[in-house]
Amino acid sequence: MITPTHYMLLSAALFMIGVVGVMMRRNIIIIFMSIELILNAVNINLVAFSNQFQNAIGQVFAVFVIAVAAAEAAVGLGIILAFYRNKETVNVDEMNLMKW
């Protein structure tokens, strides 16, 4: 019997994999993809509770999360492209133009 606890554990594990990816990879594109993993983990949690309470509000929230993730991916990749044109790197350790 699959309870919402199982879905919450899956969501927590996916969330932690995303957080590890954000903190330990130095390629900015991989960091952005780990952020998408985090957002997917949140969506799994929302849909699991929407299924438990038989109310579609969780799915409506998940649709908004997907819309915001799409907007954020577009703008973030635009920033990466603009930065790459200035300094030919995608390594976050080398993105230190504002460091004093």
Place this chain on the structure above:
Amino acid sequence: MGQAIAFYTISAFILGFALMVVTTKDTVHSVLFLVLDFLFVAALYVLLGAQFLAVIQILVYAGGIVVLYLFVVMLVNLKRLPEVHEDPHRRTRLGLVLAAVVLGELAMITILGYGKPAPALANAAAAAMPVSGNTQEVGWLLYTSYLIPFEIASMLLLVAMIGAIVLAKREL
């Protein structure tokens, strides 16, 4: 029984592909593992009875966002892998141990702290819904109770589109 098998299989694939996304050295392989991860998350949504959300996930995430990532990976056109030189101050193993500890904490909170769900929660917005089916349910909520967030989300997408075009142009 079948639902349990499906859940464990799909979640094993989701977590496995997520680990591959985070640990692969090649960026293109990472993006392809992300596509597979999104497809299996969509399968999980179908298992949960959210068919509309599963289709939206495939259309927007696997079909739009991942294609955007692939375009940027090709435009950036890495000639050398950027992670060749290891930072001597980076404590990889400590980071992994701390992440495992946080995951264990989350798991304990989830297992031990999850009590009885609140009973009278579902009746608020589902009062006068003359439709049936998952897509109609989500659509009804989006166009009646949550119309303002819907319009704001469309404004957000417009602003993001303009911002991405301005950021990626060659000359302003």
